[in-house]
Amino acid sequence: xxxxxxxVRAVDRIDTGPRFTEADAVRLNRLFxxxxxxxxxxxxxxxxxAGDVGIVSSFGAESAVLLHLVARVDPALPVLFLDTxxxxxxxxxxxxxxxxxxxxxxxxxxxxxxELLAKRDESGLRWSxxxxxxxxxxxxxxxxxxxxxxxxxxxxRKGFQSSTRAGLPRFEIDTSDVQGRLKINPLxxxxxxxxxxxxxxxxxxxHPLVAEGYPSIGxxxxxxxxxxxxxxxxxxxxGWDKTECGIHVPGQPDGDAGELxxxxxxxx
Numbered sequence: 001x002x003x004x005x006x007x008v009r010a011v012d013r014i015d016t017g018p019r020f021t022e023a024d025a026v027r028l029n030r031l032f033x034x035x036x037x038x039x040x041x042x043x044x045x046x047x048x049x050a051g052d053v054g055i056v057s058s059f060g061a062e063s064a065v066l067l068h069l070v071a072r073v074d075p076a077l078p079v080l081f082l083d084t085x086x087x088x089x090x091x092x093x094x095x096x097x098x099x100x101x102x103x104x105x106x107x108x109x110x111x112x113x114x115e116l117l118a119k120r121d122e123s124g125l126r127w128s129x130x131x132x133x134x135x136x137x138x139x140x141x142x143x144x145x146x147x148x149x150x151x152x153x154x155x156x157r158k159g160f161q162s163s164t165r166a167g168l169p170r171f172e173i174d175t176s177d178v179q180g181r182l183k184i185n186p187l188x189x190x191x192x193x194x195x196x197x198x199x200x201x202x203x204x205x206x207h208p209l210v211a212e213g214y215p216s217i218g219x220x221x222x223x224x225x226x227x228x229x230x231x232x233x234x235x236x237x238x239g240w241d242k243t244e245c246g247i248h249v250p251g252q253p254d255g256d257a258g259e260l261x262x263x264x265x266x267x268x
Contacts, residue, residue, distance in 0.1 A: 019051065019151045019180045020173060028171040037186050038069055040170070045073050050182050051151025054078040054108075056143065058156070059095040060217040062195050064204040066156045066187055071102040078154070080146055083109040084138035086127065086219035091206045097205065110142040127221045138219075152182035158190050192232075199237075 002099055028049070032040045044050050056064050057079055070077055073256055081095060101109055116137055120126065127134040147153060160167040168188040174181045187195075199206065210219055213225035217233040 020165060020182045022173055023182060025171045025173050025182065029066055029169050032170060033038060037190075038072065041069055041186055042073050042185065045070075047075065050184060052149065053152045053154060053184070054080050054147065054150045055154040056080045056082075056156075058082070058218065059098060060156075061207050061210050061215055063156055063207075064156070064174070065190075065195055065198050066154065067098055067104065068202055069186065070154065070196075071104050075103045076105050077149075078106045078108055079104055080108050080110055080143065082139045082142060083111050084219050085112065085124075086138065086221055088209060088217065088220045088223075094205075094207050100207070108146065110146050112138045114141055122258070127145070127219065129147055132223060135223075144151055147181065150181065152184055154184050156184060156186045156187060157185045158195075 019136060032043070035043075035262055054067065055077055057067060059081060067079070079099070095107075098104075121134065121135055126137070153174075157168055168185055170185055170188050172183050172185070174183045199203070207214075207217060214223060215226050216236055217223055223236060226232060
């Protein structure tokens, strides 16, 4: 009688759990409490504490500071720019100027899906009657598709910019992302004076529109000048009950955005 030998084989499993948890964000905030921003970035990027990281930059009024800091640590870090097709020409020129000056070598221009634009914004005027829908098509969806391969993103958000950003932590979980990506805000506790001092110390070129009264710069149709004493972001979507484009706040895609691109997670 032959003896049947049972072989136990480990079952291959795909880990579908989140990359990071709230506990991870708390731990990182505690770990780097009081740490100089450049030292924090150096540890995070060179020691791989956040996995694969990309920097999301608007190349706006204050973007040069974070880009300069990152370039000092890793000039090959991917820079993700949402090329919406609605930017000021000055912003595009500033993007090219900074990338060259800082020696940053990887620029990814994220553009809206052409088919979706043809279906949902054929006239290019959606911003005028549905700014949320316009941002969804031109910003939220392209970025959601692009960051699939990243574990974390760096942002230039700062607590002083608006009341909705007050108390911003350095590390947080992107609550609109079921994959548990980290959102890192290195300049969260910087003041406007800190930003100005860094520009001066490192002789960074300002965005050309700042001198014309634009302290916060987004797409040209939805950006207006800001009067002295106003919230720096008050010129964004002026007249609308809207303070963010949708990238930094959780929410569902606009119901009229059409079919979603491959790889898009509706939780973004």
